[in-house]
Amino acid sequence: MPAKQSKLSRAVRIKYNILSRLYDYIWPGYIRKTVGEAMAPLNLSGSEKILDIGCGTGQLEKSLLQKWPNLKITGIDLSEDMLGFAQKRIGSNPNIIFKQGDFLETSLEENSFDVAFSISNLHYFSNPLSVFEKVKRVLKPGGLFIIVDWNRDSFQGKIYNWYMGKADPAFAKIYRISEAYPLLEEAGLKPKNHRFFGVGLRWRMMCLVAQKP
Numbered sequence: 001m002p003a004k005q006s007k008l009s010r011a012v013r014i015k016y017n018i019l020s021r022l023y024d025y026i027w028p029g030y031i032r033k034t035v036g037e038a039m040a041p042l043n044l045s046g047s048e049k050i051l052d053i054g055c056g057t058g059q060l061e062k063s064l065l066q067k068w069p070n071l072k073i074t075g076i077d078l079s080e081d082m083l084g085f086a087q088k089r090i091g092s093n094p095n096i097i098f099k100q101g102d103f104l105e106t107s108l109e110e111n112s113f114d115v116a117f118s119i120s121n122l123h124y125f126s127n128p129l130s131v132f133e134k135v136k137r138v139l140k141p142g143g144l145f146i147i148v149d150w151n152r153d154s155f156q157g158k159i160y161n162w163y164m165g166k167a168d169p170a171f172a173k174i175y176r177i178s179e180a181y182p183l184l185e186e187a188g189l190k191p192k193n194h195r196f197f198g199v200g201l202r203w204r205m206m207c208l209v210a211q212k213p
């Protein structure tokens with residue numbers, strides 16, 4: 001992995017190990033809204049295999065299992081403390097695996113997932129193409145990739161991108177839709193649609209859906 005991303009990932013891991021105890025309490029409305037928006041495009045039979053990149057405290061896993069209890073889910077996160085809360089939230093379930101590590105370095109079976117999610121973490125990757133290429137490898141043909149993240153198409157996103165770039169070592173970049181589309185295509189994924197939404201006045205979000213042909 002390039003040195004820039006290793007340094008970034010180290011900072012992200014430290015940041016979220018510190019934040020883990022507070023994470024669910026500081027941003028409950030934000031998490032509910034972003035997880036809900038990420039699940040909106042789903043039309044599942046209930047036995048699919050799901051990948052959650054940067055699964056955090058397992059909020060997506062909990063919401064998915066409430067609706068489809070037989071899903072098989074792999075959640076990956078850099079922060080062992082965030083994963084500790086995820087494990088507590090889900091309890092013992094042989095269908096749910098949590099792996100600690102960097103998504104870019106975690107070994108995953110190729111052509112094996114029906115849906116991959118990246119919720120609120122694309123901005124932690126300095127090279128999104130490498131993320132998209134890996135997602136393409138591990139998705140089954142026809143599999144969906146659902147990204148929810150901040151976007152730089154908005155005024156707030158531009159300001160936030162500037163501010164976070166100066167203030168937070170655990171931050172790479174907020175992407176524009178017009179940056180994400182060509183990178184998805186370069187990785188061999190087909191962008192299907194996107195929509196913008198807000199969480200309060202502060203957060204300008206995008207939900208972007210792509211598919212492996």
Ligand SMILES: C[S@@+](CC[C@H](N)C(=O)[O-])C[C@H]1O[C@@H](n2cnc3c(N)ncnc32)[C@H](O)[C@@H]1O
Nearest residue numbers: 016054055056077078079102103119120121124
């Ligand atoms: C804002 S939290 C979002 C957590 C969860 N997706 C949610 O919506 O509640 C971002 C998470 O992404 C994880 N993360 C960031 N970069 C990562 C990477 N390269 N590999 C794995 N996890 C990563 C962080 O550790 C953190 O737990």
